[in-house]
Amino acid sequence: MMKSNKQKLLSVIYLVGAALAADSSEILLLEDDASSTSSYGIDVSMPIFKRISTNYPWLPHNTNITAPTPLQYKNMPIQPLGNRQEFYNNHLSNCRQHYKSSLVMEKGHASTNIQGGNCDIYEYDRLLMNQRQPMSMQNYTKTGFLKTRAPDDVMELATKFWEENHLNMVRENWPIGNSYINVWDSPTYMVPIENTKLRGGGSPLKKKLWGAAREAVEDWTGEDLTPSSIYGIRVYKENAVMLPHVDRLPLVASAMINIAQDVDDDWPLEIYDHDGMAHNITLHPGDMLLFESHSAIHGRPFPLKGRFYAMLFIHFEPTGHSLQHTNIEQVINVEKQYKRSVHAKQGGQSATAALPPYIIRESPEEIHWRQLHPEGWNQPDFNPLKRSPSSKLHQAAASGDVKTIERVLSKDARREKTPGQARMIDKRDEEGWQIIHEASASGHKEVVELLVDHGADVNIRTHGGHGATPLYIAEKNNGGFHPVVRYLKSLGALSLGPEL
Numbered sequence: 001m002m003k004s005n006k007q008k009l010l011s012v013i014y015l016v017g018a019a020l021a022a023d024s025s026e027i028l029l030l031e032d033d034a035s036s037t038s039s040y041g042i043d044v045s046m047p048i049f050k051r052i053s054t055n056y057p058w059l060p061h062n063t064n065i066t067a068p069t070p071l072q073y074k075n076m077p078i079q080p081l082g083n084r085q086e087f088y089n090n091h092l093s094n095c096r097q098h099y100k101s102s103l104v105m106e107k108g109h110a111s112t113n114i115q116g117g118n119c120d121i122y123e124y125d126r127l128l129m130n131q132r133q134p135m136s137m138q139n140y141t142k143t144g145f146l147k148t149r150a151p152d153d154v155m156e157l158a159t160k161f162w163e164e165n166h167l168n169m170v171r172e173n174w175p176i177g178n179s180y181i182n183v184w185d186s187p188t189y190m191v192p193i194e195n196t197k198l199r200g201g202g203s204p205l206k207k208k209l210w211g212a213a214r215e216a217v218e219d220w221t222g223e224d225l226t227p228s229s230i231y232g233i234r235v236y237k238e239n240a241v242m243l244p245h246v247d248r249l250p251l252v253a254s255a256m257i258n259i260a261q262d263v264d265d266d267w268p269l270e271i272y273d274h275d276g277m278a279h280n281i282t283l284h285p286g287d288m289l290l291f292e293s294h295s296a297i298h299g300r301p302f303p304l305k306g307r308f309y310a311m312l313f314i315h316f317e318p319t320g321h322s323l324q325h326t327n328i329e330q331v332i333n334v335e336k337q338y339k340r341s342v343h344a345k346q347g348g349q350s351a352t353a354a355l356p357p358y359i360i361r362e363s364p365e366e367i368h369w370r371q372l373h374p375e376g377w378n379q380p381d382f383n384p385l386k387r388s389p390s391s392k393l394h395q396a397a398a399s400g401d402v403k404t405i406e407r408v409l410s411k412d413a414r415r416e417k418t419p420g421q422a423r424m425i426d427k428r429d430e431e432g433w434q435i436i437h438e439a440s441a442s443g444h445k446e447v448v449e450l451l452v453d454h455g456a457d458v459n460i461r462t463h464g465g466h467g468a469t470p471l472y473i474a475e476k477n478n479g480g481f482h483p484v485v486r487y488l489k490s491l492g493a494l495s496l497g498p499e500l
Contacts, residue, residue, distance in 0.1 A: 098184035118177020136365030244299035263306030
């Protein structure tokens with residue numbers, strides 16, 4: 001028998017209530033400081049799959065090996081962080097009260113919210129996503145995250161925008177009942193990069209940030225990526241907390257960057273690797289965390305101690321085209337998948353194409369995703385490194401126009417230059433590419449030879465000296481046996497990818 005909407009809602013609230021139930025006896029409180037904790041797993045800092053652990057180290061069955069383990073603690077991880085259950089109970093209780101009060105003020109009643117029940121619905125959805133998505137996702141890295149420094153051009157763009165506009169931050173509006181962030185205690189603010197009324201804001205800045213970050217994320221994942229979302233600079237305030245979660249699709253391969261902060265103590269990001277173990281990562285201004293946001297559960301369950309913490313989030317979606325060299329095993333796996341699809345009368349390759357490449361077939365998320373997208377997945381257009389040459393000289397290098405390049409460089413060589421004035425051959429575009437990078441990516445050997453004859457550096461790197469060399473780009477775009485690759489190798493060129 002089908003349940004009514006009311007029955008479903010009551011079931012949801014009951015299930016979340018079960019996750020809240022815990023031993024209410026008084027226990028020793030430990031400081032909520034991730035730096036003072038040892039490694040731990042799921043359902044310790046906050047409920048992630050189900051109820052939070054109340055299996056404290058000092059309980060008799062944990063201090064006496066002869067004491068039997070009560071049934072309620074079997075298979076429950078040790079709780080080294082103190083009374084996290086009480087902390088979570090207060091979080092959800094305050095959520096309910098906040099949104100109930102908001103509706104009473106707005107509409108004069110709270111019946112549509114079932115006394116804050118939307119908070120329970122959001123929590124149930126968060127727990128379901130944490131269970132369903134990680135097991136259903138194609139992972140592209142071993143651990144699921146990597147801490148590094150943000151590319152110089154990303155920090156330059158973002159920092160300039162922040163410094164010029166942070167006084168114009170606006171308060172974020174969250175959906176009624178959203179329990180992920182404790183906005184009732186600590187509202188979040190945004191400096192929106194698409195706001196053309198802000199200095200430097202608008203679509204051009206958005207595209208520049210995407211382009212500047214893309215190379216690092218692609219090199220880390222080994223996948224061709226297309227932009228899926230970019231927030232403005234989000235500003236968290238004192239006592240902010242974010243519950244552990246996975247991002248909604250198609251936010252798959254992502255970067256978070258600390259732009260600025262004023263804190264008394266580090267505010268660690270809690271992120272779970274692909275083996276389910278928690279890591280507390282500290283990010284200072286200029287630090288960047290690359291992470292698989294679709295499968296690596298992440299949050300900030302410990303309150304922010306300080307005035308503010310400003311973060312930029314940049315998200316990408318895989319196009320389905322790997323930047324790694326194809327091997328025999330990959331070809332065989334594709335062929336096997338095609339045969340299975342035909343045998344199951346699923347339309348062969350079309351059945352595979354209808355599902356995003358980052359969702360595992362026959363997984364729980366496939367069922368959920370197809371319910372939301374009955375029309376299937378629209379594969380993004382594939383264009384290696386998605387370059388759009390900006391200057392005429394870069395365009396000439398991309399198209400193999402030797403005559404134009406020869407004319408421009410010869411004229412530039414004859415022109416008298418002021419001290420410090422760069423040669424045309426050394427000028428970079430907005431993504432930090434010189435002409436030799438463009439020619440190498442496009443596979444024009446004659447152009448590369450011409451540039452080398454005019455003194456181009458075969459080991460110059462993109463993105464302010466922290467990106468890729470011409471040989472690396474040529475190998476990625478054209479394969480290891482292309483004439484450009486062989487020529488650069490004959491000169492002793494280095495194959496260096498972006499610094500991570």
